[in-house]
Amino acid sequence: MEAVYVDKHYHLVVECKQGSKKACYELYRLYAKAMLNVAFRVVGNIGEAEDILQESFTDAFNKLKDFRQETTFGLWLKQIVVHRSINLLRKRKLEFVEIEDGQLDNVPDEEPWDDEDVQYQVAQVKEAMKELPEGYRLVISLYLLEGYDHEEIGEILNITENTSRTQFLRAKRKLSEILLRKGIRK
Structure with missing residues (x-):
């Protein structure tokens, strides 16, 4: 039933x-x-x-x-x-680069945002996210804003869970660079 x-x-x-x-x-x-x-x-x-x-x-x-x-x-x-x-x-022919298992050896596990040192305003972060490459923006949006986990993102996008994690990590780094460049990050 x-x-x-x-x-x-x-x-x-x-x-x-x-x-x-x-x-x-x-x-x-x-x-x-x-x-x-x-x-x-x-x-x-x-x-x-x-x-x-x-x-x-x-x-x-x-x-x-x-x-x-x-x-x-x-x-x-x-x-x-x-x-x-x-x-x-x-x-739009969005392409994800498939990551081989050996390539993940030098990629650290998901790094937590350092909330004590970094205070973001939601509007500024969303604005900075617009500058991310499409693949990065998609994975970080699905993960952070929509609440999907990496396994679900992998299924939705037809990519591996590891590729989702890697795209997410790269998106976070790129987003940090954008925010730093704009002087938003302390």
């Missing part, structure tokens, strides 16, 4: 499944801003993020009959947004 997750918008999902355009609009209103932010953080272009948002909601409403409430509607929709965003990046 499948588990059904009842979230606070369960009634809207049920009404939407029954064809209520008002319920669909309400779901859109509730989730559009957050999902636009997710898409923007991944693709880095507001116009493309807006397109992804519209396409994701269209997909979600067309596939709503298949939504079994095994998770929240928001999480299910976020997965659609992330996958559409990644597909757009793939169309």
Whole structure:
């Protein structure tokens, strides 16, 4: 027997499944801003993020009959947004360099940010992230902002978990360099 997750918008999902355009609009209103932010953080272009948002909601409403409430509607929709965003990046021919196991010997484990010495303002970090190469920005966004672990990122991007970790480490270093150059880092 499948588990059904009842979230606070369960009634809207049920009404939407029954064809209520008002319920669909309400779901859109509730989730559009957050999902636009997710898409923007991944693709880095507001116009493309807006397109992804519209396409994701269209997909979600067309596939709503298949939504079994095994998770929240928001999480299910976020997965659609992330996958559409990644597909757009793939169309841009985003390439990840595959790392051989031997090449990781000189790469340290994930280094924690030194919170005592470094105080970041979220807006400045997000602005600096726009300067990262696409692959770096994608992995660091999925990891830090969207909460995916390296195994999940590997599955989403069709790369190894080690490649995700390496891209993340390189992204952190590059981001630190950008912040230092801008005088944001103390």
